[in-house]
Amino acid sequence: MTQQSRIRVVVQSAPFDVGTETARLLALDPETGGLGSFLGVVRGGGGLVALELEHYPGMCEQTLMTLAEDALQRFSLVGCTIIHRVGRLVVGEPIVLVLASAAHRGAALDATRFLIDRLKTGAPFWKAEEFADGRRVWVESRQEDEAIAAGW
Amino acid sequence: MTQQSRIRVVVQSAPFDVGTETARLLALDPETGGLGSFLGVVRGGGGLVALELEHYPGMCEQTLMTLAEDALQRFSLVGCTIIHRVGRLVVGEPIVLVLASAAHRGAALDATRFLIDRLKTGAPFWKAEEFADGRRVWVESRQEDEAIAAGW
Amino acid sequence: MSDSVTVLYFAGLREQVGRESETVTLAPDVQTVKDFLAVLRQQDAAFNTVFSQFPRMRVAVNKVMGDLSTAVQNGDEIAFFPPMTGG
Amino acid sequence: MSDSVTVLYFAGLREQVGRESETVTLAPDVQTVKDFLAVLRQQDAAFNTVFSQFPRMRVAVNKVMGDLSTAVQNGDEIAFFPPMTGG
Numbered sequence: 001m002t003q004q005s006r007i008r009v010v011v012q013s014a015p016f017d018v019g020t021e022t023a024r025l026l027a028l029d030p031e032t033g034g035l036g037s038f039l040g041v042v043r044g045g046g047g048l049v050a051l052e053l054e055h056y057p058g059m060c061e062q063t064l065m066t067l068a069e070d071a072l073q074r075f076s077l078v079g080c081t082i083i084h085r086v087g088r089l090v091v092g093e094p095i096v097l098v099l100a101s102a103a104h105r106g107a108a109l110d111a112t113r114f115l116i117d118r119l120k121t122g123a124p125f126w127k128a129e130e131f132a133d134g135r136r137v138w139v140e141s142r143q144e145d146e147a148i149a150a151g152w
Numbered sequence: 153m154t155q156q157s158r159i160r161v162v163v164q165s166a167p168f169d170v171g172t173e174t175a176r177l178l179a180l181d182p183e184t185g186g187l188g189s190f191l192g193v194v195r196g197g198g199g200l201v202a203l204e205l206e207h208y209p210g211m212c213e214q215t216l217m218t219l220a221e222d223a224l225q226r227f228s229l230v231g232c233t234i235i236h237r238v239g240r241l242v243v244g245e246p247i248v249l250v251l252a253s254a255a256h257r258g259a260a261l262d263a264t265r266f267l268i269d270r271l272k273t274g275a276p277f278w279k280a281e282e283f284a285d286g287r288r289v290w291v292e293s294r295q296e297d298e299a300i301a302a303g304w
Numbered sequence: 305m306s307d308s309v310t311v312l313y314f315a316g317l318r319e320q321v322g323r324e325s326e327t328v329t330l331a332p333d334v335q336t337v338k339d340f341l342a343v344l345r346q347q348d349a350a351f352n353t354v355f356s357q358f359p360r361m362r363v364a365v366n367k368v369m370g371d372l373s374t375a376v377q378n379g380d381e382i383a384f385f386p387p388m389t390g391g
Numbered sequence: 392m393s394d395s396v397t398v399l400y401f402a403g404l405r406e407q408v409g410r411e412s413e414t415v416t417l418a419p420d421v422q423t424v425k426d427f428l429a430v431l432r433q434q435d436a437a438f439n440t441v442f443s444q445f446p447r448m449r450v451a452v453n454k455v456m457g458d459l460s461t462a463v464q465n466g467d468e469i470a471f472f473p474p475m476t477g478g
Contacts, residue, residue: 019171026193030243033195036188036264038257040478041178043185054402055477056470059454084477091182096478105190105268105391112188113261116478124451124470125477126402138403141447141474192391206315207390208383211367236390248391257478268391276364276383277390278315290316293360293387 001028006072006079009064011055013087016097021081025101029078034105036112038098044091047132051139053086053095056124060084063123067115075111077102082115084125114152121149153180158224158231161216163207165239168249173233177253181230186257188264190250196243199284203291205238205247208276212236215275219267227263229254234267236277266304273301306379309340314385317361320354330378337363338372340382360387393466396427401472404448407441417465424450425459427469447474 006028010016018039026032042051064082071080081099089095096119100111127139158180162168170191178184194203216234223232233251241247248271252263279291308329313321328347334340345351355361363370364383376382395416400408415434421427432438442448451470452461463469 017171018174019169022170022191026191026244026246030196032193032244034193035191037191038261039174039178039187039189040257041184041186043255044182056399056401056451056454056472059451059470062454092178092184094178103195105192109190109261109265109268116257116261120478121475123477124401124472124475126473127476128402138473139476141476146474208312208314208364208367208385211364211383214367272391273388275390276314276385276388278386279389280315290386291389293389298387 003069003072006077007065007068008079008081008083009061009068010083011057011060011064011086012083013085015085015094016083018094018097021083021097021099025079025081025099028101031103032078032101033103034108035099035101036105036108037100038096038112038116039094040096040116042089042091042093042095048091048129049132050088050090050130051095052088052128052130052136053084054126054128055084055086059124064119067118067122070118071100071111071115075100075102075107075114077107077111080111080115082119084119084123086125088130117145117148117152120145155221155224158229159217159220160231160233160235161213161220162235163209163212163216163238164235165237167237167246168235170246170249173235173249173251177231177233177251180253183255184230184253185255186260187251187253188257188260189252190248190264190268191246192248192268194241194243194245194247200243200281201284202240202242202282203247204240204280204282204288205236206278206280207236207238211276216271219270219274223252223263223267226266227252227254227259229259229263232263232267234271236271236275238277240282269297269300269304272297308378309376310381311344312381312383314383316386317354317358317384320357321351330376335375336372337365337370337374337376337382340376341372358386361385362387395465396463397468398431399468399470401470403473404441404445404471407444408438417463422462423459424452424457424461424463424469427463428459445473448472449474 078101098115102108230253250267254260
């Protein structure tokens with residue numbers, strides 16, 4: 001199997017389907033024993049209505065592909081998938097899906113965490129928060145997130 | 153929201169649907185920010201054809217419910233789901249699904265790992281391996297798994 | 305209260321014992337799992353052989369994990385099994 | 392080789408600069424991102440104000456993360472943006 005078929009990276013405004021993505025990854029190799037995933041959604045509260053996700057086309061896909069290749073090798077994955085949405089997303093809508101499959105659970109779960117931790121501060125996406133009272137605020141990167149990403 | 157509605161524990165022979173289970177958990181609370189999951193499948197290789205999953209009815213559900221309640225409190229989860237299949241499952245078939253949702257990714261991913269680590273050696277399930285040459289072998293519990301479970 | 309205990313066996317242990325459950329009346333001096341295991345060995349010599357194959361045997365009393373010192377009484381459900389291997 | 396660079400701005404920085412891209416011809420003595428930033432400040436005083444609002448501004452040259460010492464030349468795509476907040 002080529003590395004290319006083991007990795008799937010998508011940046012899109014359309015929704016994605018967790019079931020379909022899971023099935024695709026499981027079908028890669030009968031020696032898969034576990035699949036970890038993280039799904040990030042627009043979290044409500046404090047009057048938040050929506051997020052506007054901006055990205056740097058081209059660089060984004062390139063960065064995520066490098067990240068996926070890094071994870072594949074580092075954790076001996078069977079495969080991994082990163083899907084990130086852009087555009088306006090309302091509370092409760094999925095933003096990002098990360099999947100990692102491996103022979104054993106430890107590698108699948110470690111890789112899942114690695115992928116989302118690194119993606120948070122390492123791929124060119126920016127979020128603006130849109131509130132019910134009309135305010136629009138760019139999200140500041142959290143020092144904590146940068147520290148977590150650097151810890152890997 | 154009652155604790156009961158935040159937890160879903162199922163032991164069944166039928167397949168489950170990852171997409172449906174994910175959607176159910178996301179619908180619990182608009183302040184959900186992340187959902188972690190682990191899906192365990194029958195891993196092929198070495199002539200393995202299928203696993204036969206035996207369980208202790210009643211005790212199994214009770215143990216998983218206690219485990220879910222423990223995770224809910226420990227990681228301040230929005231909700232969590234544990235689905236475990238029993239009976240004969242062939243290579244590639246899903247065995248277990250663990251889902252944990254929370255306001256932030258760290259808690260969701262920590263809880264996912266906690267749930268599957270503890271479930272491995274702490275809930276009354278037993279696996280027999282069935283091979284192409286007709287051998288049938290009960291899986292021995294791995295000392296490593298018991299150490300991991302005790303580490304939490 | 306019932307005048308007997310229900311004994312359950314699971315997985316490889318069940319196969320070796322040759323049955324998945326049985327009903328046993330407790331002698332008055334049987335207070336703990338340890339006492340009860342001694343009775344089982346006494347009643348059926350085959351248990352000696354079986355138990356020696358499962359040095360890491362586990363016990364649950366009324367669906368809660370226990371150990372050799374766990375109290376048993378008539379009416380209980382006592383289950384023996386190898387270490388669990390779920391997930 | 393092109394005789395200019397394409398400059399891109401993203402997110403809050405894009406809004407403050409007031410445009411998402413522009414084309415700039417490099418003077419021969421511009422060797423690095425640091426040199427290039429000095430040119431931008433020189434050409435448009437507003438950049439001083441904008442850049443002071445983004446002390447943690449990041450740069451990518453040809454879609455690869457860089458820093459003040461990264462080399463630039465005509466034909467490059469140079470992007471400035473605040474710290475990334477994906478996921």
